[in-house]
Amino acid sequence: MIGRFNIDGIDAYERFGIFIADTGLVGLLQYPALKKVDSNDWPEEDGEEFDLSAPALETKTLQIKFASHKANRVGAFIDKISDKSYHDFEVPAIKQTFRLRLTDQQSLVLYLRGKTFTLQFADDFPLRGYTYLAPQSTMNRVCGYEIDGVDLGQYGVSILEGSLAEIEKSPAVKQNLLQNFQREYGAIYDGELVVFKAKDVKLKCAMRATSEDEFWRNYKALLFDLTRAEERQLYVDKTGYEYPCYYKSCASNKFLPMRGRIWWVFDLTLVFTSFRVIDDEYLLASEDGELVISEDGEFTIDLGEYGY
Numbered sequence: 001m002i003g004r005f006n007i008d009g010i011d012a013y014e015r016f017g018i019f020i021a022d023t024g025l026v027g028l029l030q031y032p033a034l035k036k037v038d039s040n041d042w043p044e045e046d047g048e049e050f051d052l053s054a055p056a057l058e059t060k061t062l063q064i065k066f067a068s069h070k071a072n073r074v075g076a077f078i079d080k081i082s083d084k085s086y087h088d089f090e091v092p093a094i095k096q097t098f099r100l101r102l103t104d105q106q107s108l109v110l111y112l113r114g115k116t117f118t119l120q121f122a123d124d125f126p127l128r129g130y131t132y133l134a135p136q137s138t139m140n141r142v143c144g145y146e147i148d149g150v151d152l153g154q155y156g157v158s159i160l161e162g163s164l165a166e167i168e169k170s171p172a173v174k175q176n177l178l179q180n181f182q183r184e185y186g187a188i189y190d191g192e193l194v195v196f197k198a199k200d201v202k203l204k205c206a207m208r209a210t211s212e213d214e215f216w217r218n219y220k221a222l223l224f225d226l227t228r229a230e231e232r233q234l235y236v237d238k239t240g241y242e243y244p245c246y247y248k249s250c251a252s253n254k255f256l257p258m259r260g261r262i263w264w265v266f267d268l269t270l271v272f273t274s275f276r277v278i279d280d281e282y283l284l285a286s287e288d289g290e291l292v293i294s295e296d297g298e299f300t301i302d303l304g305e306y307g308y
Contacts, residue, residue, distance in 0.1 A: 062122075160265075201270050
């Protein structure tokens with residue numbers, strides 16, 4: 001049974017009749033968010049200036065859905081996981097152990113011969129004791145999206161539909177000085193300069209692997225690489241641009257640990273610290289996306305100066 005697990009070395013199914021429901025493993029996979037970083041927001045410049053000299057991961061809050069065929073043993077299970085703060089949850093089917101503490105019970109549904117219930121836990125030890133291993137994927141696919149020059153395909157990651165639109169969507173405009181007098185129609189706005197805010201970009205991702213060892217190697221390597229000091233550079237092949245950004249948070253959507261193939265579908269939220277790139281140049285391209293080059297070999301026609 002895929003959802004069987006051990007708690008502090010005790011088989012929870014044999015002792016309490018408890019197992020993790022089909023969707024219960026999804027929460028365990030979610031990356032922790034990054035702790036809030038300090039920033040300066042200069043009103044005359046695009047984006048924000050973030051202090052990413054020492055980024056740190058937040059405690060991860062997660063929910064696990066359990067099921068029981070022994071309804072009268074659920075109380076004993078709750079007693080077990082609340083006799084002290086931390087407990088080791090070992091899931092042999094995915095070769096991982098998670099050190100968690102109970103924080104809340106989210107739901108309880110009663111059936112004739114059993115119960116389902118959702119518990120909320122905290123993981124206070126993200127990547128603690130981790131020794132870095134570079135990503136290594138057997139999928140051998142180029143993704144077309146790179147983090148600091150490393151294609152995400154090396155982690156076994158594919159970028160799903162909808163991500164490119166998120167990247168290309170303009171951020172909100174910073175508001176200049178606005179005077180709004182109660183006894184006058186409309187407002188008086190300083191319209192001499194338009195600059196953009198930093199923006200959140202959600203990348204829809206799928207990570208695939210052909211073994212548990214490969215999956216966990218790439219899973220942890222990606223989180224480690226995303227949270228290194230200083231800004232990341234996200235290169236998108238379809239736009240030809242690099243975007244300065246940093247990792248913010250993750251949402252785990254699906255986890256399918258099938259024999260011989262593992263799928264994890266998740267959303268990565270990155271903060272684009274400044275959206276305008278390459279000195280605000282907008283270069284002319286043909287319909288097939290190729291940049292137009294003049295006879296002297298230069299990219300020509302900067303449309304930005306004409307306000308397009």
